[in-house]
Amino acid sequence: MSTGREQRGIRSKQWRSSAAIAISEQVYSETREPCANQAPLKQAFFGDLHVHTRYSLDASTQGTRTTPAQAYQFAQGERIGIQPWTEDGTAQRSLQLSRPLDFAMVSDHAELIGEVHMCNTPGVEGYDAWQCILYRNWSRGAYYLFNFMASMQKTHLGQCGEGGELCLRAAVQPWTEMQQAAERYYDRSADCQFTTFIGYEWTGMNPPNGGNLHRNVVFRNSEVPHLPASFIDAPAAHLLWESLEATCNGEDNECDSLVIPHNSNYSAGSMFTGLADDGEPMTEAYAASRARFEPLVEIMQHKGASECYFEAGVTQDELCAFEQLPQDNIAGLDNPPTPDTGFVRKVLVDGMAIQAQLGVNPYQFGFIASTDTHLGTPGAAEEDLFLGHGGAGASAETSVPPGLPDNLLYNPGGLAVLWAHENSRDALFDAMRKREAYGTSGPRITSRFFAGWDFPADMCGAPDRIERAYAGGVPMGSILPGVQDAQRKPTLLVAASQDAGTPANPGTPLQRLQVIKGWIDAKGERHERVIDVAGDADNGASVDLKSCETSGSGFADLCAVWVDTDFDPNERAYYYSRAVENPTCRWSQRMCAAAGVDCAQPDTITEGYEGCCAADHRPVVQERAWTSPVWYSPAT
Numbered sequence: 250m251s252t253g254r255e256q257r258g259i260r261s262k263q264w265r266s267s268a269a270i271a272i273s274e275q276v277y278s279e280t281r282e283p284c285a286n287q288a289p290l291k292q293a294f295f296g297d298l299h300v301h302t303r304y305s306l307d308a309s310t311q312g313t314r315t316t317p318a319q320a321y322q323f324a325q326g327e328r329i330g331i332q333p334w335t336e337d338g339t340a341q342r343s344l345q346l347s348r349p350l351d352f353a354m355v356s357d358h359a360e361l362i363g364e365v366h367m368c369n370t371p372g373v374e375g376y377d378a379w380q381c382i383l384y385r386n387w388s389r390g391a392y393y394l395f396n397f398m399a400s401m402q403k404t405h406l407g408q409c410g411e412g413g414e415l416c417l418r419a420a421v422q423p424w425t426e427m428q429q430a431a432e433r434y435y436d437r438s439a440d441c442q443f444t445t446f447i448g449y450e451w452t453g454m455n456p457p458n459g460g461n462l463h464r465n466v467v468f469r470n471s472e473v474p475h476l477p478a479s480f481i482d483a484p485a486a487h488l489l490w491e492s493l494e495a496t497c498n499g500e501d502n503e504c505d506s507l508v509i510p511h512n513s514n515y516s517a518g519s520m521f522t523g524l525a526d527d528g529e530p531m532t533e534a535y536a537a538s539r540a541r542f543e544p545l546v547e548i549m550q551h552k553g554a555s556e557c558y559f560e561a562g563v564t565q566d567e568l569c570a571f572e573q574l575p576q577d578n579i580a581g582l583d584n585p586p587t588p589d590t591g592f593v594r595k596v597l598v599d600g601m602a603i604q605a606q607l608g609v610n611p612y613q614f615g616f617i618a619s620t621d622t623h624l625g626t627p628g629a630a631e632e633d634l635f636l637g638h639g640g641a642g643a644s645a646e647t648s649v650p651p652g653l654p655d656n657l658l659y660n661p662g663g664l665a666v667l668w669a670h671e672n673s674r675d676a677l678f679d680a681m682r683k684r685e686a687y688g689t690s691g692p693r694i695t696s697r698f699f700a701g702w703d704f705p706a707d708m709c710g711a712p713d714r715i716e717r718a719y720a721g722g723v724p725m726g727s728i729l730p731g732v733q734d735a736q737r738k739p740t741l742l743v744a745a746s747q748d749a750g751t752p753a754n755p756g757t758p759l760q761r762l763q764v765i766k767g768w769i770d771a772k773g774e775r776h777e778r779v780i781d782v783a784g785d786a787d788n789g790a791s792v793d794l795k796s797c798e799t800s801g802s803g804f805a806d807l808c809a810v811w812v813d814t815d816f817d818p819n820e821r822a823y824y825y826s827r828a829v830e831n832p833t834c835r836w837s838q839r840m841c842a843a844a845g846v847d848c849a850q851p852d853t854i855t856e857g858y859e860g861c862c863a864a865d866h867r868p869v870v871q872e873r874a875w876t877s878p879v880w881y882s883p884a885t
Contacts, residue, residue, distance in 0.1 A: 314332065
């Protein structure tokens with residue numbers, strides 16, 4: 250009789266070789282009950298794949314005590330306490346989601362995770378080292394800088410010994426706890442109410458320009474490496490992929506993983522250079538490795554949106570100004586963003602240009618969003634409940650800062666949405682692999698996107714439109730197969746429904762639905778176009794900045810069948826959709842209004858609320874959802 254490990258190995262080979270699995274034949278890579286709730290046309294599951302707890306250095310130095318287990322409890326709707334803390338350990342603030350999530354992943358920084366555990370845990374070997382005393386009693390900021398410099402130099406702290414063995418041993422405990430928490434809160438019953446993923450963040454930076462290189466690693470199941478590969482151990486993206494190949498994704502291993510780059514808006518152009526990591530031209534093998542390991546990109550989170558660049562008079566799409574930060578790097582250097590900073594819309598075109606040369610598109614990304622919360626509060630992306638997220642934002646380690654609780658430029662982050670037959674690890678991981686995914690800036694907008702050649706003009710009114718779209722086209726994240734008839738045009742089915750909200754806080758109506766197209770013409774020139782396909786940009790919807798009450802009409806549902814009449818079958822192109830809500834008050838304006846700030850009356854601008862009247866304050870926000878693209882390439 251085969252062992253459980255052997256049985257899992259047999260199952261793992263089955264799901265590795267299956268390009269598509271009918272839900273009646275769903276094969277799991279680990280032992281669990283089949284989900285009772287299965288949808289042939291798939292369901293939208295909302296979650297957060299970017300969450301830091303007490304084991305991340307920056308979260309720890311800002312007073313976060315949330316454990317991985319508490320993060321998963323929060324994601325399922327429980328209220329948890331957050332910093333600052335009284336001397337007896339009582340939390341002075343708390344948070345609770347208005348609705349639970351469907352899935353979540355704790356993604357603590359792999360870098361220095363052992364040091365954080367060692368310096369915070371009495372009795373652990375290394376606790377009394379001078380660096381740990383500095384960490385606890387003198388200046389956490391100085392310790393943070395010390396360790397950051399150590400990580401950039403590809404080495405561990407002095408008290409870790411030659412090669413860092415002590416800190417590597419210390420890292421086993423938090424990594425084990427992260428796994429145990431994910432296993433404990435993963436619903437393996439037929440109810441399939443909540444899914445957890447084991448993962449972590451690989452946290453790199455390009456020192457010359459301060460460019461962010463961060464990536465989140467997601468594992469399919471409970472089979473994971475002994476320790477996470479950090480930037481100290483694998484100081485380049487291709488070295489991270491090689492480590493995962495050796496310890497996980499290789500044919501002799503039972504686990505599977507993928508990598509999600511985030512904050513390319515902070516990368517100073519370093520994340521997606523069009524070159525290999527050493528600055529040399531990409532090879533076909535390098536491009537294929539990137540395409541294999543990185544099927545998704547995080548388009549929105551706490552530290553800004555990465556969709557597209559905006560500058561008045563330079564770019565036409567004013568919606569690109571949404572949560573755009575004034576810097577192009579994560580190191581705090583005062584360098585403004587440019588079109589080459591790393592915004593995803595341009596990177597998608599770069600990928601098509603590389604594909605024309607190498608035959609492989611290394612930047613064929615689907616989209617998700619997440620929070621990057623450093624409070625251990627997955628899914629806390631609601632504007633009206635925002636208390637800051639820590640990390641790069643304002644710290645509340647010892648006291649709540651007066652006024653606005655976070656840096657004015659930051660936002661609550663977004664949510665990842667996955668289209669899957671059921672809420673299980675394998676089904677959701679498959680959705681990530683196939684890029685049938687999208688991101689929102691926080692609301693639970695439902696968005697669908699299909700491309701084909703023969704969708705009828707009246708398809709939106711058909712009760713079986715989704716079934717017909719799957720049968721006659723491809724969903725978001727897919728490649729649109731070419732056709733022999735040069736006269737046929739890509740036809741897109743684009744649909745979205747507003748967030749239903751809760752009885753206490755109804756969702757906001759949609760304003761419009763758009764298609765974004767990017768392409769390369771016969772001369773190699775790059776183009777993009779934004780088309781409103783449904784709704785009304787001039788619907789008169791507005792928001793009162795003093796009360797934050799909204800007014801005007803909007804749409805609960807929008808749908809369109811759009812034909813690309815300018816299509817040239819000899820040009821590479823991508824298409825994705827963007828659903829945009831009516832205007833509402835941003836988190837900062839909600840707090841400014843509640844505090845009675847009137848910028849025309851200086852005496853109402855109390856301590857901490859100066860940002861309400863700053864020139865760069867954006868009081869109004871239009872929340873949105875971005876679907877993963879569909880790509881077209883000429884037949885070769």
